Amino acid sequence: MSDGDQQSLSDSIKGRLQTGAQNSVFKNKGLLDPDTVINEDRIVGRDQQLDDIITYLRPTLNGNRPPNMLLYGPSGTGKSLITNAVCEQVEELAQAQGDHFGVVNVNCQTIKSHDRAVYRLVESAAAKAGVTPGVPESGVSTDQKLSRFYEILSDYFDSVIIILDEIDLLVGRQRDPNDEPAYSKLLYQLSRASQLGRIDGHISVAALTNDPRFMENLDGRAESSFNPQDVVFSDYDANQLRAILQRRRDAYQDGVLEDDIIPLSAAYAAQDHGDARKAIDLFRKAGEVADRQGVDTVREEHVRDAQEEAERDRTLTQMQGLSTQKKLSLYATAIVPVYTNRNMNAVPSTVAYRVYQYLTGLIDADEKSRDSYLRYMSEAETYNFVTSEKRGRGYGSGVHKEYTFIDDPEVVAETLREDFRLEDVENNDDLIKSVVNAQVKEFFDD
Numbered sequence: 001m002s003d004g005d006q007q008s009l010s011d012s013i014k015g016r017l018q019t020g021a022q023n024s025v026f027k028n029k030g031l032l033d034p035d036t037v038i039n040e041d042r043i044v045g046r047d048q049q050l051d052d053i054i055t056y057l058r059p060t061l062n063g064n065r066p067p068n069m070l071l072y073g074p075s076g077t078g079k080s081l082i083t084n085a086v087c088e089q090v091e092e093l094a095q096a097q098g099d100h101f102g103v104v105n106v107n108c109q110t111i112k113s114h115d116r117a118v119y120r121l122v123e124s125a126a127a128k129a130g131v132t133p134g135v136p137e138s139g140v141s142t143d144q145k146l147s148r149f150y151e152i153l154s155d156y157f158d159s160v161i162i163i164l165d166e167i168d169l170l171v172g173r174q175r176d177p178n179d180e181p182a183y184s185k186l187l188y189q190l191s192r193a194s195q196l197g198r199i200d201g202h203i204s205v206a207a208l209t210n211d212p213r214f215m216e217n218l219d220g221r222a223e224s225s226f227n228p229q230d231v232v233f234s235d236y237d238a239n240q241l242r243a244i245l246q247r248r249r250d251a252y253q254d255g256v257l258e259d260d261i262i263p264l265s266a267a268y269a270a271q272d273h274g275d276a277r278k279a280i281d282l283f284r285k286a287g288e289v290a291d292r293q294g295v296d297t298v299r300e301e302h303v304r305d306a307q308e309e310a311e312r313d314r315t316l317t318q319m320q321g322l323s324t325q326k327k328l329s330l331y332a333t334a335i336v337p338v339y340t341n342r343n344m345n346a347v348p349s350t351v352a353y354r355v356y357q358y359l360t361g362l363i364d365a366d367e368k369s370r371d372s373y374l375r376y377m378s379e380a381e382t383y384n385f386v387t388s389e390k391r392g393r394g395y396g397s398g399v400h401k402e403y404t405f406i407d408d409p410e411v412v413a414e415t416l417r418e419d420f421r422l423e424d425v426e427n428n429d430d431l432i433k434s435v436v437n438a439q440v441k442e443f444f445d446d
């Protein structure tokens with residue numbers, strides 16, 4: 001490519017990028033970003049929870065220790081938002097009166113062990129204090145890390161709130177189901193720390209969870225020393241979700257939203273337990289669909305498309321978490337309607353199980369019994385991948401089940417094939433096709 005050609009290609013790319021940006025239906029898309037921390041004036045409702053948390057944290061500003069808190073409710077009901085909003089204000093007021101108040105925030109979702117959790121606390125506290133962690137991530141005991149954590153808190157803060165988000169997911173490596181979960185041990189240590197004089201200032205813990213029975217899983221010692229004040233967050237209804245979206249309406253350009261967009265996004269999210277995160281995601285995705293189509297208004301059909309896309313993504317994510325045997329059972333069932341020459345929606349379990357048996361041989365996996373296959377498929381039914389119906393095939397022929405896929409079986413098969421072991425299957429496509437057709441023929445022509 002000559003220099004001139006190169007230049008005109010860059011200009012054309014630049015031009016297309018700029019045109020795209022100018023034509024977007026969004027004005028401030030960041031407002032609909034899941035991680036954006038919004039201003040208080042965009043928070044809708046939650047007055048009771050705000051009041052409670054304000055009451056519990058107020059003592060901090062008078063030099064007293066606030067209580068521990070347990071905030072629970074389904075996902076997307078504002079637990080993190082409200083907690084962080086109050087903590088931010090406490091931080092500002094404390095700073096104004098010359099106190100050192102700190103918020104140490106850790107999301108436990110991906111933390112695999114108690115030791116890792118303690119290290120994350122060290123990292124977070126060090127970042128807040130503007131110092132280095134001062135202990136290595138590995139090679140020293142958990143107790144040394146914990147001591148460093150307490151040292152940072154004592155040296156740099158008068159009072160600290162430790163926010164442990166999704167605490168119920170910090171289970172740790174339990175060798176035995178009766179072992180104490182990592183969160184129980186951590187809560188015990190943190191809530192005992194100031195009582196035992198291991199920290200000079202005040203600390204209190206705010207644990208956030210979706211699990212209303214969280215306290216039941218705590219060890220007795222942890223339960224009595226943690227002893228939190230509860231703050232309950234309930235589902236939002238469609239009206240509340242509507243109000244939440246209304247206050248972020250300026251994420252869009254003026255006049256691009258058709259009237260039904262906000263009510264429809266809110267209604268879809270309300271059907272699905274009233275999760276504000278879902279409502280906001282849907283509201284944003286509808287605009288993304290409109291942008292992709294290059295149109296300048298967001299219409300009802302864009303919300304419906306976005307909702308379908310979201311459902312599909314969720315299904316696929318769930319599917320990727322299945323064990324190999326379950327994937328194989330589902331895959332064997334999905335390829336029957338895809339590969340058969342007949343027009344077929346409902347897949348007889350007899351056919352699918354034979355295809356399953358053939359596939360286990362092909363990829364050298366264990367062949368499970370027919371009952372196991374049926375069990376795996378019942379599970380697939382509870383995940384909403386398929387629906388099933390019992391069918392008799394005439395006198396003396398017994399009863400079998402028939403499975404119908406909720407999503408397109410071709411998409412299901414493709415997703416599952418991405419799994420490493422099912423890649424082998426791809427290389428034998430023609431063979432599998434002929435096995436499927438032979439089994440279908442045998443079943444229906446018998």
Ligand SMILES: Nc1ncnc2c1ncn2[C@@H]1O[C@H](COP(=O)(O)OP(=O)(O)OP(=O)(O)O)[C@@H](O)[C@H]1O
Nearest residue numbers: 042043044046075076077078079080081244276277
């Ligand atoms: N009352 C509200 N007003 C405005 N926005 C809200 C409100 N409640 C939640 N949101 C928004 O919904 C999204 C999810 O809220 P948040 O993260 O606080 O939920 P959560 O209850 O902590 O969820 P999870 O249990 O999944 O962590 C965020 O983008 C937040 O800004």
